[in-house]
Amino acid sequence: MNNLCLEIKEASKKFPGVLALDNADFKLKKGSIHALLGENGAGKSTLIKIITGLYKQDTGKLLINNVETSLNSPTEAQNRGISVVHQERNLIRRFSVGENLLLNDLPKNKFGLINYKLVFERSKEWLDLMDLNIDPRTVVSDLTVAKMQLCEIAKALSIKSRILLLDEPTSSLSPQETEHLFKVLQKIVREEDVSIVFVSHKLEEVFELCDQVTVLRDGKNACTSESINKLTRQNLVKLMIGREEQIIKSEKKVVSDQKTVLRLEKINTELGHHDINLTLGKGEIIGLYGLVGSGRTELAKCLLGLEKIVSGQIKINENEVRLDSPKTALDRFKIGYISEDRKKEGLILMHNVLENAGITIWSKIKSFLSFLSDKAIHAKVDPFIRELEVKTPSYSQLISNLSGGNQQKISVAKWLAAGTDILIIDEPTVGIDIKTKSYIHELIIGLAKKGTSIVLISSDMPEMISLADRVIVMKNFKIEGNEPNSHNYADMSSKIMAYIHD
């Protein structure tokens, strides 16, 4: 008798034209935190969907507690104790935390009506168990993103899930929040007899948290349930991408008499930014670092004119300007913004590659009677799409059919095509596999070399330290620190942390 709570044996899944899984194995030990790794398209999400009952494998077996089972729907999976904590927050935002936790089976009184007192009492127990200091009466939409995520885990526990799948849980959490999450996860594994499948692109986290690892590559196992102690970061990367990782060499740039292209002076905003002073030189990369909710993305949106600036001055090339909309920002001052939320704010999923890549330049290349043909757009964006090595069968392919990495490339390509002087890049590598990630890093450095000034917003400390020329630390909608990057990880990270935890 082994102690596996979930096992997948030689599973294959074929989609028209693609063999997504090819005899893949997966073994989850009771009480372990198991990392599931792989590049995008390696078959990871197919495997997850089989485990959660969304897909059914063509061949192979699925065993729960050593019993062969077939799962026909997510509900069935849930009933068998398998829950997923998704990347997208899956709570009912208008409901209270307590109700969300127990929604599947709300406690009722003898008339069959919901007993809310009991709902809040019972849900409180789950929150306490997770060391979450939240009133169960709080409406979910009032919570911070990190707390929502923890609530989701609490919810999974509340429905007696014994196997939790966490899909990129830390992608929008700050290090502190991540730390808290990990503590909670370790605690529930220890105390609640729970096993966890952890999917992440951040290898540091895998090493910190997990005890076993399975890597998929091209639908096959690159390794199966290997103990994490036996592996190094380099081994892992090699397993994932099939070759050595190319570490971006962050060269220290000589900051010589740069022309200042953007200057913020004593900016106060309606959202609560206070006394923001900031400069950005030509070809410079400044990093905005801070916890989620520290006001970084919000500052970017104020710069684009989406939120109101109450007082202070914005100067572009030392001329005071007013930015009232992203259109003004782009058309008159060549400021572009690559959103962290590709699907919602970055791309138009129902449109094709060409439309998405060309959207920023339509106005520029229109001719008489605002005539604009696909051919003209094609001619303009083609070099950039090629340069970024976007993998797409054709330019008329819908964006939603591309992989995450290629989608991100397109959302970069449209700004390259637009020829911006200032580019604000918000969390550029969230949910992107390592290969594409390093590619995008190279790209950002390359852009800066060519003279584009870049504001980089990232919660990924290594990314920040390898890319930025200067790191600006934000906290509570204020700028706390402005630190030239020494490109020394230990040194920089302690300095940055000092600003946040002073």
Next chain:
Amino acid sequence: MNFFSQEYFKKDWFGLLIVVLLSGVIISFFKPAFLSSFNLYVLMLSVSLWLVVAMSQMIIIAIGQMNLSVGAIGGLVAISFTGLMEVHGFSIPYAILTGLFIGLFCGFINGFLTVKTGISAFIITLATLYIFKGMNLGITEAQPFYQIPESIKNFGNAKIIGPVPYLIIIPIIITVMMWLLMNKTQSGRNMLAYGNSVQSSELMGISPTKVVITAHVISGFLAAIGGMLVVCRLQLGTPNIGDSWLLPSFAAPVIGGAVLAGGKVDVIATALGVIIVAIISQALVIFKIDPFFVQILLGFMILIAVFINRYREYKEERRKKIFIYEASHE
């Protein structure tokens, strides 16, 4: 002061209650007849019908859809109800049961088609609006049914006590049941969860089929009751019943702060919305407003209601932004 701002002003129904009371006071100040027993009776009669119609639409708004066929179902049930009694000699209870069953069935068709085909409820109910209304006309050939049993006529006219008509009993029961449903039962909460986010609710193990069909069946059921209430009121089964329901069915929930995208409805506020619309349409008659102006006023009324809702929402959003901002300071 804090107590007030936190408990009551946030509720959708509070402002509406003030509006109801205030307009009542103002109108009766100028026209004391407004508070006469007969006038209150008339007011309650019109509230009874529109309450049921508004609830029938509200439950569909709760799941983030629209039901354009509410009136068509009401009309079809009304003529079936009367027709069965007049032509086929059904006894009253059987006719009522059959009428309710037709309503349930029409609702089931709407729900089933919507959830199984994935086509928007707007389109499905637009089609069934034509189908149900077409059956109505096909059956009646535009002729009303006149033979209504005395007991039904009496039910439509009688008063329980003072100005309170018997007719209002059913709508009040329905309103209470709807409040319990939306606030205190699992299936009601499931509907609101579904209206909030189809995707999330599905991942939480809520069955869309069940939620959508249940909501539409209830909607059809309420529309059926509405149709029969009109019959009691008018004392004839005319094929035109239900033709004018569409606008009022949306007006009351919207005034009551319902979000058309789904997931947020307030039964009490909807009921107050019904009362406001009824008071205002009565006031227009009482004050002899030029009929040419009525249309325009109605339009502005909806706009103003929406502006107020929107403004409160905006305030709330601001509050939340600041709240989250403060929360992240911890």
Next chain:
Amino acid sequence: MKITISIITSIFLLFGHYVMAGSSSTKVALVPGGPHPYFAAWEQAGKDAVKDFGLGKADYKVPAEWDLSQQNELIESLVGKGYNAVLVFPGDAVGTNKILGELDDAGIPTAALAGCVEQPTKAKFCFGTDTGHSAYLGTKQLIKALNGKGKIAHFTGFLVDPNTTLRIKAVEKAVAESGGGVEIIQVIADIDAYEPADEKINAFMAAQGGEVDGIVTTAWVPAVVAAQALTNMGDKRIKMVGIDHDEVVLKAIKDGYVHGTMLQNPYGQGYIGSYVMDKVRGGCSFKANAPWKSTAQTNQFIDSGTVFVDINDVDTYVQAMRGISLEILETFESTYLNC
């Protein structure tokens, strides 16, 4: 039952439609404005006309909705099918003229039935009720019942219907002629649907019920609802003059809650109208000196008979109407036509 029959009939018609043989080639289409109980008598009238006058066809064809465009579409399709004479209740007193003109161009005679189109028109004549005059007469009856003194209210239909304006003016005219004894205290319009009509009329009763002495209604729905409201209230003080022959109104007259109603003659309209169409197609033309009546809308009007009915003759009005119809029919050819 009706459903089954209709479905079977429609399937039958779908595959086995045939042209009924008649002695005359005239195929009359009787087209009302939309589905409405008022016009139901036209169906029988058409059938009787085929039987009695040997027409090829005289069919009652109802537009699916009360909508000018729908009516036009229906008429166009009927002509496409080979109908060669059209009797129409104008969907709009002005708007219907255009299609009548086009039918005339195509050699198809038309006439306005039950309500008139405004001149200039290509309709051969208007045979029906002078809506304005009917409202005027009804108001006169009401004033008479009130002994020339009192406050009255007027309930009527859609504001955008040109007839509504005519009715409002006609009621005002009758009141003006009363010599100051009668006053219109309120006009409620735009109530052509039952639920809002019920709401508004009852609200009116509640607010003004004590003050008002008489009510005149000039549209079908308000008449039904107001009659019902008076019956429900058990109020016999307020005198009401309704319009048309809805059973609710007739019953209220019998029970004494409604003073009377202005009846029209739909059967006669359909029956005689079909007859005249056949004559016109047979080569008859209208006399230059025909004794046309004039109304606010047209000066080629033939009155199909408007009768005021009260409690005394409410049971016998059908005979009375038939009498009027026969009278018109007997003298029609000699009075109006050159054959």
Next chain:
Amino acid sequence: MKLLGGYSPQLLFYILNDLMFKKLPNFAVTNQFGLFLLVILFVLFFSFFTDGFSSRFNLFALSRVVAIDIMIGLAMMVVILTGGLNLSLGALGVSAAMFGGWLMEVVGIPIIPAMLLTLAMGGFLGWINGYVTVKTGVHSFIVTLATMSIYFGMMTLFTEAEAFRKLPETFTDFGSLKLFNKYVSPLLLVSIFFVFLLFYLFKFTDLGRKLIAAGANPDAAELSGISVGQMFIYCHILSGLLAAVAALMLTSRIGAAIPSMAGNLGFDWLLPAFLAPVLGGTLLSGGKVTVFGTMLGAVLVTLITNGLYLIEVGEFWIRFFLGIILLLAVLLDKAREFFAQKSNVLS
């Protein structure tokens, strides 16, 4: 002149190239193709099984009805593009037409400027819809529900529900003109002109692409430098303009500007307004327009109504059958989409 001369063949080339070579293989699985087949099917069916469907009079009448329904459908389509609805379409159209009638009859302005001013009025009323929707962030369903009441009320207030019937004959004769051996109304040509104009707008212009992008994903479009609010307002203006065109065509056909020409509150327009774009494959959630689809949708609906009248299903049952056919059409479209997706994945 040289610019234009060199330009038009180029445009024509693009359109043809697009239609013939790129799109043709895909056309078979598109919604338009399905609609096209349905239209053909119904034409054949009605020609065989009814009297008079293919008669000159009927086809002419059909062409005139279709012409107006196409314009109504397009007017709704451009608002559906934003993910919204325009319930005030009929009220707006009638108000514009009454304004036009007033200009021609009472003010006595020549036809062309009067028509232009009518269009401007339509555009202005559309602008109000758009402006209020965008500035308040309230769903256009509610906004246009309110403006429907307001426009229609204002119109009856100003006109006192009186029609304008002494319009210039040149104007009213246009509606009865018969072209091509008396088979076709010139109104249809006007509609087809607008169909091509909109096709050009959405397919080949900067503005059209921006309108579509704004409708498909407002957030992404805004951040890509498109002024989404402005685009939505443009859509509403366009809707007002097209509704005014439809109303003018209807006025010319009826021969008078009458307040009830679109029913009470303009409600009679709503059914063709929704059916045509929806059958044509326009997404109610916004971001996708099909100009030709909308045209075919309008043709299909008119055809079916006409056919049902001819086939004698019993006039009272027409609505019933219309509903059934609408339901079948959307179900069929859904099935087509399903299979198209399947075959798409395979290729």
